[in-house]
Amino acid sequence: xxxxxxxxxxxxxxxxxxxxxxxxxxxxxxxxxxxxxxxxxxxxxxxxxxxxxxxxxxxxxxxxxxxxxxxxxxxxxxxxxxxxxxxxxxxxxxxxxxxxxxxxxxxxxxxxxxxxxxxxxxxxxxxxxxxxxxxxxxxxxxxxxxxxxxxxxxxxxxxxxxxxxxxxxxxxxxxxxxxxxxxxxxxxxxx
Numbered sequence: 001x002x003x004x005x006x007x008x009x010x011x012x013x014x015x016x017x018x019x020x021x022x023x024x025x026x027x028x029x030x031x032x033x034x035x036x037x038x039x040x041x042x043x044x045x046x047x048x049x050x051x052x053x054x055x056x057x058x059x060x061x062x063x064x065x066x067x068x069x070x071x072x073x074x075x076x077x078x079x080x081x082x083x084x085x086x087x088x089x090x091x092x093x094x095x096x097x098x099x100x101x102x103x104x105x106x107x108x109x110x111x112x113x114x115x116x117x118x119x120x121x122x123x124x125x126x127x128x129x130x131x132x133x134x135x136x137x138x139x140x141x142x143x144x145x146x147x148x149x150x151x152x153x154x155x156x157x158x159x160x161x162x163x164x165x166x167x168x169x170x171x172x173x174x175x176x177x178x179x180x181x182x183x184x185x186x187x188x189x190x191x
Contacts, residue, residue: 001026004175016179020139024072031073042066042081049091057093064097071101079107086113096130104139128155129166136171143177144184 004023008014031038046063047056067085071078078101086098099117102110114135121127136147150156150167158164171185172178178185 020176027072031069038066060093067101079109083109099134132166133170147171
């Protein structure tokens, strides 16, 4: 589906909440209508992490997209599936695909996976940037609060351009959260 930002560029009057709600409703409708097919695609399995062929990359990407639509239709089922994928992943694509889905869910698996990811990769600056960015991209009502909390994290520094871009840059591209009705999203990036 087109992103919230792309949709906003195509309308005369931009209402971030309406765009988000319409896109979310469409994702739920697709996830529900195609649930069986999406589940079959997801369960068909991933390609081994050491297989870098275009076909293997496509399989991993298709599986991540299917998981996202499944999450829109049934968060509880998708959270369990994403956490299992995260735990068993032998490559960053599958691990990150699981986190992309979990980032926007309200499920205990979300915190468990992000904590495990941080513990495993906190000494790798580039991978830690992914940890910040994935949380800043979350489509959740509390994303502004999460970004403000992450800005106080001991591993966050504004003097590191990559780290700043991973949090503030990703968050500023999160159309719905950045344009939160209370204005806190914009104030975070402007300050």
